[in-house]
Amino acid sequence: MATEHVKHIEAYSPQFGTMIPSGFQKWLRTCVLWQLVRFVAINIKMTMLILKSHH
């Protein structure tokens, strides 16, 4: 069902006013191939951050 991932949200509750990830987005979060790419990306970002932070 297209609305499976949002069916627990109650109208006008605090949860009603924010983003809810789609099923595809949630699937990507544990898709090993995509996450291998993100693993490399996160490590690059953190390395850049460390290099900028040491004085």
Place this chain on the structure above:
Amino acid sequence: MARLVIMGAGVAGHTAASFASDWLGKEHEVVVVTPNSQWNWIPSNIWVGVGEMSKDEVVFPLAPVYEKAGVDYRQAKAVSVHPEGKADSDAPYITIEYTGQDKEGQSEELTYDYLINATGPKLNFGATPGLDAGHTVSVCTADHAVHANVELENLIEKMKKGEKQKILIGTGHGMCTCQGAAFEYIFNVEHKLKEEGVRDMAEITFITNESFLGDFGMGGLHFKVGGFVTSSKVFAESLYAERGMNWIIGAHVNKVEAGKVTYELLDGSAGEAEFDFSMLIPPFAGVGFTAFDKAGEDITSKLFAPNGFMKVDAKYDAGAYENWKASDWPRTLQNPDYKNIFAAGIAFAPPHIISKPMSSPNGTPINPTPPRTGMPSAMMGKAVAASICDMIKGKTNEPTHTASMSEMGAACVASAGKGLFNGTAAAMTVYPIIPDFEKYPGTGRDLNGTTGEIGLAAHWVKHILHHAFIWKAKLKPGWTLIPE
């Protein structure tokens, strides 16, 4: 031979001791004073608190590591600081009281040439009535986390018998910091309940002193996602909403009783929340040293701020929020009155908070206090050690290294559930930690250095960091190559 005394062996103190002993060699003396016999990788306490790790996986004994490094380890708590010495001696010293090494209760004077205060915080459970009465649990220490898991297991057993349970996780006072730990714990608990097949039996609520979810004590952060510059408020709210978890924001928990907390909100209203299981983070305070001058007069207020944290080269008279600048934050972490004293990590007194100060109409301050754990603590410990080593070697009389939170970034990987293929974590980078609205108008941060995402990859990073930092802390081969 010079003697460097380091009070505390947490992330900042242990980092400072490790590097100082490496850089100074046997020509000089490095002494570590800590009441603890074990080192604890605190970020992984979260996993102990949900039964995904044992206590033994997050702690190790300090004595053999310091013996290998040539560090003089004293299992003792520092009690007082005497930066001018005493009547018959100009040598500055601290007094310590042993907590181990078969000298429990014995006091001793320990002279120093340089002193680093890296004691971390006092977990101030007493600040909220009932928070120390055992109605709630904590994950601030490995033992606390073990207890939290026992209570959680009991709760899960009840749910498996068909009893619906209320779970309340968050901050136990209006002036707490470390929202990240509560954030991680609630997501790990939720993940655990799913794994146990009882998620539908629990009503889970987050209670926080943040004025918005995702403030994290840093005034929130912004990063680029899907063509938008998005606030951490949206990012955090989305994570809670997705999982069907409720939240209470801007809350000062003012009383904890069996199965119930009462709280005051930023709008001045009062509320109650019932729970069957609750993990509430306590506020932090300085560990409560006293300081004395040569004549024995109390100079505690000269060396320490009223909250017990040590004064350093920060701008403590910045005034109202509108006047705050990134440059208010300390750079060298040197005490302005006693140039041979430094503070690193949680032990230094921040010039002010980072988030905008807020209070209820009743005058109750409700705002997060500044986070300075983990990566910033380690970087401060290393920078302070480097400055002191240069001073000891006679290269300079002034600190040579800086570690300002307004000039450094932080990487935070917040676990949202453990599992090699089904775990997730939120990986966030923020640069700089202190928003600099002059340099980065609008959001106060470099949008190329401030990022956030959730996924399995971040969990892998968190798991690798667990092993890497414990490897480093044990000073195993190549430890200096692992960055802070």
